[in-house]
Amino acid sequence: MKILIKDGQLIDPSQEINEVRNLLLSDGKINGYPSDTKELEMDSSVQVIDASGKVVSPGFIDLHVHLREPGFEHKETIRTGCLAAAAGGFTSVVCMPNTNPVNDNASVTEYILLKARTEGVVNVFPVGAITKGQKGQALAEIGEMREAGCVAISDDGRPVMNSRVMRHAMEYAKAFELPVISHAEDLNLSSDGVMNDGFTSTILGLRGIPNASEEIIVARDITLGELTGTHLHIAHVSTAGAVRLIRDAKKRGVKVTGEATPHHFTLNDKAVLNYDTSTKVNPPIRSREDMEAIREGLKDGVLDIIATDHAPHTEDEKKVEFDLAPFGISGLETALPLALRLVEDRILTLTELIRKLTFNPAQIIIRSNRGTLKPGAPADVVIFDPNKTVKVDRDKFFSKGRNTPFHGWRLSGQILYTIVGGEIVFSA
């Protein structure tokens, strides 16, 4: 099966390509960039896609997704999560271990990968837990999980509060050449907080989570990263102080990378003013100053990637008092149009944005030649129209999670085709 994508604006930051070029996919791989396409167009076995006026780039890679299976299939399954990813232009997703059972041993990893192969439509790369049951005490079977296919370790959803356990985890991770993803939160400080600690939480009478709760653990994990030499990746950075700590650490040469989510670079905590539980997320949506610092961090390269922290929950679970609702935003299907606002606001060029959605995440986690359109690489491609206006409609989501604060927003950017291993898995 061959696909010829004609006349698109090919943007591949891995090769610094940004020009109108044809792209040929064959046998599941990137074949090349034919300039003369007459013969191919006459060949009935070649599917031709006219991409003139559209952007063609490597498929997006999301390093932070909750697929919920096994155990929470009422919120999402590997199948629905993969369909949502494809609709969002993602060809690879990295899924977090806070399932039931927790992905803390090879048998759970194998189950996830089997389900992904048989029911998923995009590439799935599991993250193994740092500690057994994510309880923060005994280390999980890190070597076995790596052998089974895990690409990183994290207790995401919960921090590892014991610094000695985190140190040992980092030492193991280094030996197995796995990055450690830190969900940075001091549980004693965040306590039973439900939103950002500040003026808005006071007005609303809701318990706050202070910035320091994130920054203390970012500082600790950078310190442990320096001690062990392990690659540390800070998930869902939400505060100006955390951006500053990562910036300083990078300047010292510490092996640390950072991630920003669309909700943290788009919203500030005023979004919570109507007690809308779809804005309840952990870490919480912070102040305008924090939001600006995250945008600045994306601009100057302190924050290397954009990831969604796709965290689907059911309507019933979210339709309760703010205090009681679970944390999380369903993010896969709104990521591109929200991210394109960074281009509109001149924070990033389109090439820089695509780099943070493709090549950079591939470099951090996935030890393979993904996130690029180099000949020979897997034919994981997205075609999108950056200028087409779309209205976010949660009722049309492929994800079971309709929990988005962006319902009804008019944004620019429509995914037209998502292609995984040379197969079209989504078309608008």
Ligand code: DOR
């Ligand atoms: O808002 C969140 N939801 N943050 C997390 O860290 C976990 C996630 C979830 O699993 O629902």
